[in-house]
Amino acid sequence: xxxxxxxxxxxxxxxxxxxxxxxxxxxxxxxxxxxxxxxxxxxxxxxxxxxxxxxxxxxxxxxxxxxxxxxxxxxxxxxxxxxxxxxxxxxxxxxxxxx
Numbered sequence: 001x002x003x004x005x006x007x008x009x010x011x012x013x014x015x016x017x018x019x020x021x022x023x024x025x026x027x028x029x030x031x032x033x034x035x036x037x038x039x040x041x042x043x044x045x046x047x048x049x050x051x052x053x054x055x056x057x058x059x060x061x062x063x064x065x066x067x068x069x070x071x072x073x074x075x076x077x078x079x080x081x082x083x084x085x086x087x088x089x090x091x092x093x094x095x096x097x098x099x
Contacts, residue, residue: 030092030095030097032049032052032053034095035047035052035088035091035092035095036049036052038091038094038095039084039087039088039090039091042087042090042091043087043090045084045087047084047087047088048077050077051077051080051084051085051088052088054077054079054080055080055085055088055089055092059089059092059098061092061097061098
């Protein structure tokens, strides 16, 4: 047990906190939907979830199994266009998923 004889229960400690910095609160879990919203707001175009997942796999980031995944796709998804890949990587950097 820690005992400090100089401080009594009636004393209080003053703490100074500097809140002047421009800080934004980032979400605890970055979802594909957050990435899509960021890209649409900052770059003006939409990206498909499959593109986000392909870029995650390319960078070696963890992906989670989809509960509604199918064995055979109905449509063929083309490779990610370079400008969309750059936008997705920028979103990853914004949300601090990558450095």
